[in-house]
């Protein structure tokens with residue numbers, strides 16, 4: 503088996519057994535996450551591990567609360583029904599034995615201050631900021647984390663939909679790291695039941711040769 507096969511083994515896991523994940527495994531998984539590349543090697547990530555059932559449940563409740571608040575303000579009944587229906591995709595971590603919240607800190611793209619100093623066109627400034635390298639660093643770390651977890655027999659699911667409850671979640675976590683905010687989270691645990699393999703677009707569709 504070649505090493506690339508790991509890339510195809512990882513898929514989103516949304517159901518977990520109750521089996522606890524030992525802290526040494528969690529540390530190993532986070533160590534793998536931190537070997538990801540980052541602009542100027544800034545490593546602007548921070549991982550919050552929650553492995554207490556009640557705390558995980560509380561975070562799910564915060565998402566439910568915010569979902570209900572938002573739904574209350576919605577006037578389009580169809581959109582409201584869809585928003586509340588998809589709540590389960592924002593709280594699926596509830597039954598997982600562990601939850602990892604990934605925070606990202608600031609990172610200024612190389613050359614940004616220079617372009618600002620010379621009053622470069624807005625278009626050029628946007629070309630540096632729009633691809634958001636700070637967030638790209640976090641994405642690389644999350645992918646590493648998920649691949650490491652797969653390799654160790656665990657399931658994960660990259661989740662950003664709970665982020666609409668960001669204020670409630672951040673207040674509860676109370677990280678206290680200046681400039682850091684919640685980027686994504688993933689449940690972590692031994693997969694239970696069937697894991698789906700959603701299809702991918704053909705290579706021809708996503709690749710251009712110049």
Ligand SMILES: Cc1cc2nc3c(=O)[nH]c(=O)nc-3n(C[C@H](O)[C@H](O)[C@H](O)COP(=O)(O)O)c2cc1C
Pocket residue numbers: 512513514515516591592594659660661662663664698699700
């Ligand atoms: C940035 C990002 C955010 C995602 N957010 C959610 C989410 O909130 N809830 C969820 O169930 N899946 C979420 N997913 C998982 C995607 O639905 C999943 O990766 C995609 O359907 C492909 O399936 P696979 O991961 O099983 O290969 C997210 C994935 C990414 C990369």
